[in-house]
Amino acid sequence: MSAVLDNHGHAAGHDAHHQPTGWRRWVFATNHKDIGTLYLLFSFTMLMVGGLLAMLIRAELFQPGLQIVNPEMFNQFTTMHGLIMVFGAIMPAFVGFANWMIPLQIGASDMAFARMNNLSFWLLVPAGIMLSASFFMAGGAPAGGWTLYAPLSAQMPKSLDFAIFSLHIMGASSIMGAINIIVTILNMRAPGMTLMKMPIFCWAWLITAYLLIAVMPVFAGAITMTLTDRHFGTSFFNPAGGGDPVMYQHIFWFFGHPEVYIMILPAFGMISQIVPTFARKKLFGYTSMVYAIAAIATLSMIVWAHHMFTTGMPVTGQLFFMYGTMLIAIPTGVKVFNWVATMWRGSMSFETPMLWAVGFIFVFTIGGFTGVIPAVVPVDTQIQDTYYIIAHFHYVLVAGSLFAIYGAFYYWSPKWSGVMYNETRGKIHFWWSMISFNVTFFPMHFLGLAGMPRRYADYPMQFADFNMIASIGGFFFGAAQVYFFFAVVLPMLRGKGEKAPQRPWEAADGLEWEVPSPAPFHTFETPPKLDATATRVVG
Amino acid sequence: VQDLPGGPAVRQLNLHPPVTRIAAAQHDLHWMLLIICTVIFVGVFGVMFYSIWHHRKSRGAKAAHFHESTAIEVTWTVIPFLIVIAMAAPATKVIVAQKDTSNAELTIKVTGYQWKWGYDYLTGEGEGIGFLSTLDSSQRALSSAGTPQGDDYLLKVDNPLVVPVNKKVRIITTANDVIHSWMVPSFGVKQDAIPGFVRDTWFRAEKPGDYYGQCVELCGKEHAYMPIHVRVLPQAEYAAWVDAEQKKAAAKRDDPNKVWTLEALLPRGDKVYAAHCAACHQANGKGAGPIKPLDGSAIVKDADHARQIQVVLKGAANGAMPSWAALSDTDLAAVVTYTKNAWSNKTGQLVQPAEIVAQRGK
Amino acid sequence: MSTPTPGATQPYYYVPAPSRHPVMVAAGLFFVILGASQWINGQHWGQYAFWFGIVWWLIVLFQWFRDAAQESESGLYGRKVDISYRWSMSWFIFSEVMFFGAFFTALWWARAHSVPALGSLDNALLWPDFKAAWPSVVAGATGSPANVVEPFQTVGPFWLPTINTALLLSSGVTLTIAHHALRADQRGKAIGFMWITVLLGLSFLCVQGYEYFHLYTDLNLKLNSGVYGSTFFMLTGFHGFHVFLGMLMLLFITLRLQNGHFTAERHFGFEGASWYWHFVDVVWLGLYVLVYWM
Ligand code: HEA
Ligand code: HEA
Ligand code: CUA
């Protein structure tokens, strides 16, 4: 192994640098790799909780009529499903990847603030517990939708206060995490790793982190106002006192829309790493990829009111937000085209990570198009708050964010664990998910066009067939994730499987492949010397 | 189950058949967008799958080395930009048209309540008519029992909104408690109803018939149970309806000074209770979850009627208990009297409409 | 505790050993949010949990910062770490700007949009008697269509807010003097001006407290005085809270100075706190103009 890597992990007793063991290793962790693992485990747990709620939703909607729960309970499921998936599953998963990979990719010894990094993680745990526990409180969980619109939020039981405080804490965690990531990327790159030579995943996260810092505080402000309206007699969202419920929506969506890009930009970064590796060809248009991400992030901050076209804004507002929203198709299109151009005349092979990446591009683009369609105001008048929107955002969130996370998991997990996943099982997981995903969510487009509103516990009989198909698909999709856990994750945690080579993918580029698998506890404690492309360690 | 004309069809794949020009324009826009997107989709993924097929390692493909081309990058930035403009231009016209609520022949105020709609004819033929529109209670019961049936399941209301054909109808929405949203897909209309504020939209229905929609903004537990039913009538029938409605109103208009007996008031109170209160407080008066029981409630049994009347008039618990001031004095007196005598609350108290009138001012 | 010794012992980038502080901070915050959410729902025990959490949290933070200060003084932090701190403080302040942005937006929306809209012709359908007027502009207006707000008077820029502006601005000056003194290695002078800065901050808080008292008792302007009261107290309240935090930071910096921490060349702790203080100053200027003057 090259001299730049000191393997203190195995040489015991080197003052503070020895590898801690037992529970202390995890609870007191300052190591980015351990903290990354913690994040990923937390996020998978939350995916299961949120997924279980989705299964209950689909079970209730299996047929018209109320079979399992009452409508009140149903609304709690919907709300908590949204909140848990967004704040508990997807966001922490991306932060987990950032923790694991960014220091490795830029040749840094750790994150810039190792203790604060651990704090970011451990804040999630009490917040996650308080959020999930709200089902067991008097009055039940919040039931006003994940958007927590006023003034319905004023009618919620006290669990909403728990949720608000949990979200505050999660927000603080995200902000600290984002600061950590930005500082790490800006300050800790190995000499020679210029910004424009940096792996694109780091770029995606750099911009995402900026978005997080810009909008999480605004969200904190919005829910703080909700809290004081509920308990301290303020009138921010109460017209009787001069306030306005729609103001909540503006403030919320100023956060909420960039939030959805927070959940997709890191995914873009992951896909941009996987595709070139398996096409055995450099990423096409690296520079324009970077600009595209930056453009998406910039535009994302001026399009929020496309979630509010039916609140009755002036015609100029509708036009402005419609044009702005549609513009986002352009930089996103650049990314899609660049991926295809990267594949073009490559020498492709289709191991599991590549399957997920190609699957991602295919299905995410469908979701992108079904985003452009509601961006057009007159069409949104028909489909706003219907299942069409549910279909749209599950195409971009599940087939987008989640698929990218799976792809990246298969891509990088050999580096983390030192063992290869089982290729057959990975492929089963992919095809099973891909097919059942589409069976679940494609019919929802029809439901939405036909006018089935979202957040409905019961629906007219004419909608029955597509709902049943969606439910069946949903159960299969859920089962596929359970399969993933037992067939892929568990063996890996137990260390079973073929030993992973240092560079398991023939054409993988980047510093993470310059260290052994599994990555030693400490890497790059002194900065590595890089070659001109900044993808190899020399000397 | 059969298709419901004006409502959803079985396994419907696309938007409802339009009956207004705006809805037709929305339809066309949707088709245009769908076609453009499909063409791009087929193009992009045609290339991708061609490449996946031909440029795979197992077929001996060797990787090329190019990874940049300014010309091509500019092209695939500019062309989508032009496409976007092509999509936005026709949409702009429709937006301007659908926002133009001027010169309406009939203006109706639509108020969202948890969980029903209130309709008040403000100007035009029928001015002064006002009523509430609630989901048929037997359908609500079918839903709870898990035994749905009927083509108009969850769409049947007691009093549909009635409008004349080929007249520009301006709808003013507002809400009493939380945000609701009033939608009729066949008209291409969807407008949130925001408490404390008014918003407006309009339609001109071109074909008589029955048209259905549902509340599309999460408004609490009965969100799925506040449908919208609009009946479009030919002009002559509409005039007849207005006439009948006004006569009915005149006949029904109770004298708030009339003094009632307990026996006369109780059955009326029972009806009002079943129509408006039972959804939350339950038929047995026991409430559920955060909803307070009336059976045995100190406020209900209080010999001083003022507190209960105030709660009924003004609402309580941050609007979780809505204000019922929109009901008539006699109805309110009847329902308050009913709760004071139903279940175990055998107080024997009687509340007269005059007491409601007195409390309204306070 | 003297000058750091760069070179020999200094790692390329200092990565702290496993630490129990973060998880303890998280645990403290758990009690805070658990307690707070019970407390505001009328559960008496909530306040004990809340205060317990706060105290716990402060104790842990104290230990954490003490450790960090020690690491810094023993020369573990190289130039790289210093840059990291600079970046992080800047981004943190950016996040605070966005947080205040939410409340300034609420103020703007209420003034420029919701109150005028509620009093507009369209809304006469719902609020026939309501005349839109922003309370600080028209005496006696409450900005409340439903008349649920008791009449109140507002407070103009004179004199308390102007005095406060002067206090904060001069504290910015004294802080800068202290900074120059530290850079010139005049520790005594630096400490003296730091104390003045802290005291100016404290007097700001006292004046603000007095103003609140005056508003509540004499002018009947309260947090629940409609949207005017809501935006007024939330903006000035959050600002005051930030002044309090900034003052604590400056206080600890002063104590560290007295303990011989920092050198003329290296004193990012000092600079970070002063950035924060200037940020709080700027927010105040915004408040002074938008809330009190306009
Ligand atoms: C990862 C999350 C994610 C992503 C990436 C997106 C991406 C987009 N979204 Fe989506 N959206 C959500 C998550 C996301 N969304 C969520 C969660 C909601 C609902 C929230 C709620 O109410 O609960 C929502 C709702 C939502 C609405 C509101 C609908 C309503 O409530 O009525 C709208 C309306 O404009 C919209 C638009 C868009 C657009 C235009 C994009 C664009 O970024 C898509 C761009 C991509 C493409 C267009 C495809 C690739 C491009 C090409 C191949 C180039 C050529 C194309 C053209 C020229 C068209 N989204
Ligand atoms: C952020 C990511 C995210 C993800 C990953 C998902 C994943 C899923 N979502 Fe979710 N969804 C949202 C975000 C997300 N959703 C949001 C933001 C809303 C809006 C909320 C609102 O309106 O406020 C929403 C709303 C929403 C609705 C609409 C509810 C309504 O309007 O009433 C539905 C309905 O079908 C649904 C379904 C699903 C399904 C089937 C999955 C599946 O992908 C889930 C996969 C399942 C698992 C991972 C579970 C694993 C398995 C088990 C735990 C074991 C038990 C199961 C079996 C053995 C079969 N979602
Ligand atoms: Cu009313 Cu939903």
Ligand SMILES: [Cu+2]
């Ligand atoms: Cu959006």
